[in-house]
Amino acid sequence: MAKSDIKSRTWRKTRERILRRDRQTCQYCGADANTVDHIIPRRLGGNDSDDNLLAACARCNYSKGGRFFEAKSRPPTPTDNSNRQNTSISHE
Numbered sequence: 001m002a003k004s005d006i007k008s009r010t011w012r013k014t015r016e017r018i019l020r021r022d023r024q025t026c027q028y029c030g031a032d033a034n035t036v037d038h039i040i041p042r043r044l045g046g047n048d049s050d051d052n053l054l055a056a057c058a059r060c061n062y063s064k065g066g067r068f069f070e071a072k073s074r075p076p077t078p079t080d081n082s083n084r085q086n087t088s089i090s091h092e
Helices: 003-021 058-064
Strands: 037-039 053-054
Touching: 003 037, 003 053, 037 058, 053 058
Parallel strands: none
Antiparallel strands: 037 053
C-alpha cells in the first residue's frame, strides 16, 4: 500500500471525526459545514491534531485561506456555543 493512500485514509477519518464532533456546523458562521479548517494554518506551524481543527463551510474556509485569527477575533471553539456568529469572516 502506498504511503499517500495511508495518509489519505487517515485524513478522511480525521475529517469525519471533526465534522461529527462539531455537528457538521461551521464554527465561523453557523452554516452547514463540509470542510475541516486548521485554526493555526499548517504553513504557520499548525498540525493535524483535533485541537487545531474545526468544521467550516467551504465559503468560510476558503475566505480565511492561510490566515491566522488573533485571540480577539479567533473563531469560537467547538465546545463554546455562546457565539456561533463570527464577524471576522466576510463573505463579500
